[in-house]
Amino acid sequence: MVTNPLDDAPLSRFHKKLAVFSSGGPFLDGFVLSIIGVAMIQIADQWGLSSVEQGLVGASSLIGILLGAFAGGWLTDRFGREVLFTVDLIAIAAFSVAQFFVQDVIWLIVLRLLIGMAVGADYPIATSLLTEFTPRKYRGPFLGAFVAMWFVGAAAAYVVGQIxxxxxxxxxxxWMLASATVPAVLIVVARVGTPESPRWLVGKGRIDEANKVLRKVFGPGVSVADLPVEDENSVSVKELVRSGYGKRMAFITLFWTCSIVPLFAVYAFAPAILSALKLEEDAAHIGSAVITILFLVGCIIALFLVNRMGRRPLLIHSFLWAGLALLLMGVFPEAPTSIIMVFFAAYAVLIGGTQILQWVYPNELFPTEIRGTAVGMASSLSRIGAAVGTFLVPLSLSGLGIGATMLIAAVITLLGAVLSHFWAPETRGLSLTESASLGVASSPVSPARASQS
Structure with missing residues (x-):
C-alpha cells in the first residue's frame, strides 16, 4: 500500500474537532425531525389540524432533506466546502426562529420544508470536507459516527420538548420548534475558521491557497505534490443502471426504504403513537427519549457485530426480530404499559443492524467510479418512502387505529427481511475491489476466507 503524508497522517486535534463539528448536521437532522412530533400534539389541538395537514407538516422536512441533499452536493462542488459549511446552519437557525411567529399551517409547512433543505444540504457539504481531510484509517469510524449523532439529536429533542x-x-x-436555533448557532460558531478543502482548491487551480491550508493542517513539509491522484470519472444515473449494477441499486434502495419508513414515522409521531398505546402524555414524551437512546444503543451493538456476524446475517436478523417486535405491538395494542415499552425498546435496539448497513453496503457494493452516484441515488429514493410513510402515519392512526398502524409497520419491516434473504450479498472478508465485483459479491464468503481478513 502506497503511503502519503495526508492519507496516513496521525490523528490530530484538528481532525477530532472537524469530526465533532461536522456531526452537527445529523444532530440537527434528528432534532428537527423529532421535535415536531412533540410539538404536533399541541399544534393539532390549537389549530384543529386534519390528519392530512399533520402528515404534511411531518413529511415536509423529509421532502426538504431530499431536495437539499441534491442541491448541497452541487453547490459544494461549485462554490467550495468552507463557506457553505456555515451558511447552511445559519439558514437552519433563521428558519427555526421564523417558526415561532408562524400563524397558519401553510407557512409552517413551507418553513419545515426550508429547514429540511438546509439540513439535507449539510450532509454532502460536511461529509465531503471531513472525508477530504481525514486520514484513511479513521474515515470509516468518523463517518459512521454520523448515524449515532442523529439519534443523539432525536433524544435531545424529546427531552427539550418534554421540559x-x-x-x-x-x-x-x-418554543419547541424555535429551540433548534440554539444548537444551530453553537455549531456555526464552532465551524467558523474551518479551512477550505485543499483537494477542492487544487481542482479549481488555486494552488497557493491549497499549499497554505496543507502547511497549516499537516505541517510545513506538506504541499499539493503530496496529494494522491484521484479518479474523477462520473457516471450518469442511466449509465449506472445499464452498467450491470441495477439489481444492486434496487436492493439497496428497497432495504433502505423498508428500514427507515417505519423508523422515520415513529420518530415524527412517537409521542402520538405512545399516547395511542395508552401512555400518559408525560410518559409518552419520556418514553420517546428513552427509546431514542435505545436506537443509539442498537447502532453501537451493530457496529460490534457487523464483522463478527457478517453483513448478510446481521441485516436479515435485524429486520426479522425488529419486525416481530412491531408485530407484537400491533397484535396486542391494549397490553400493559410496561409490556408496550418492552416491545418498543426491543424494536429500537434490534433495528440497529439495518441502520448502520445503510452506509456500509452502498460503499462496498459499487466501484469507485459510481460509488458516490449510487449512494446519493439510494439515499434520495429512500427519503421519498420515508416522506410518504410519515405523511400516512396520522391518517393511519385516525382511520385504522394504533393496532393496524403497527401491523403495517411490521409488514414493511418483515418485507425487508424477505428482500434481504433473496438479494443481500455477503461482503465480509472481501477487499473493496472484490466486494464491488459483480461476479464475486453475489455469493456469501466462506468462513475460512472471512477469517483471513
Whole structure:
C-alpha cells in the first residue's frame, strides 16, 4: 500500500474537532425531525389540524432533506466546502426562529420544508470536507459516527420538548420548534475558521491557497505534490443502471426504504403513537427519549457485530426480530404499559443492524467510479418512502387505529427481511475491489476466507 503524508497522517486535534463539528448536521437532522412530533400534539389541538395537514407538516422536512441533499452536493462542488459549511446552519437557525411567529399551517409547512433543505444540504457539504481531510484509517469510524449523532439529536429533542411541555404555556410548541436555533448557532460558531478543502482548491487551480491550508493542517513539509491522484470519472444515473449494477441499486434502495419508513414515522409521531398505546402524555414524551437512546444503543451493538456476524446475517436478523417486535405491538395494542415499552425498546435496539448497513453496503457494493452516484441515488429514493410513510402515519392512526398502524409497520419491516434473504450479498472478508465485483459479491464468503481478513 502506497503511503502519503495526508492519507496516513496521525490523528490530530484538528481532525477530532472537524469530526465533532461536522456531526452537527445529523444532530440537527434528528432534532428537527423529532421535535415536531412533540410539538404536533399541541399544534393539532390549537389549530384543529386534519390528519392530512399533520402528515404534511411531518413529511415536509423529509421532502426538504431530499431536495437539499441534491442541491448541497452541487453547490459544494461549485462554490467550495468552507463557506457553505456555515451558511447552511445559519439558514437552519433563521428558519427555526421564523417558526415561532408562524400563524397558519401553510407557512409552517413551507418553513419545515426550508429547514429540511438546509439540513439535507449539510450532509454532502460536511461529509465531503471531513472525508477530504481525514486520514484513511479513521474515515470509516468518523463517518459512521454520523448515524449515532442523529439519534443523539432525536433524544435531545424529546427531552427539550418534554421540559417545554411541562410549562403549560399555550405557546410551548413555538418554543419547541424555535429551540433548534440554539444548537444551530453553537455549531456555526464552532465551524467558523474551518479551512477550505485543499483537494477542492487544487481542482479549481488555486494552488497557493491549497499549499497554505496543507502547511497549516499537516505541517510545513506538506504541499499539493503530496496529494494522491484521484479518479474523477462520473457516471450518469442511466449509465449506472445499464452498467450491470441495477439489481444492486434496487436492493439497496428497497432495504433502505423498508428500514427507515417505519423508523422515520415513529420518530415524527412517537409521542402520538405512545399516547395511542395508552401512555400518559408525560410518559409518552419520556418514553420517546428513552427509546431514542435505545436506537443509539442498537447502532453501537451493530457496529460490534457487523464483522463478527457478517453483513448478510446481521441485516436479515435485524429486520426479522425488529419486525416481530412491531408485530407484537400491533397484535396486542391494549397490553400493559410496561409490556408496550418492552416491545418498543426491543424494536429500537434490534433495528440497529439495518441502520448502520445503510452506509456500509452502498460503499462496498459499487466501484469507485459510481460509488458516490449510487449512494446519493439510494439515499434520495429512500427519503421519498420515508416522506410518504410519515405523511400516512396520522391518517393511519385516525382511520385504522394504533393496532393496524403497527401491523403495517411490521409488514414493511418483515418485507425487508424477505428482500434481504433473496438479494443481500455477503461482503465480509472481501477487499473493496472484490466486494464491488459483480461476479464475486453475489455469493456469501466462506468462513475460512472471512477469517483471513
Amino acid at each position: 417545554l411541555a411541562e410549562t403549560g404555556n399555550d405557546n410551548a410548541w413555538r
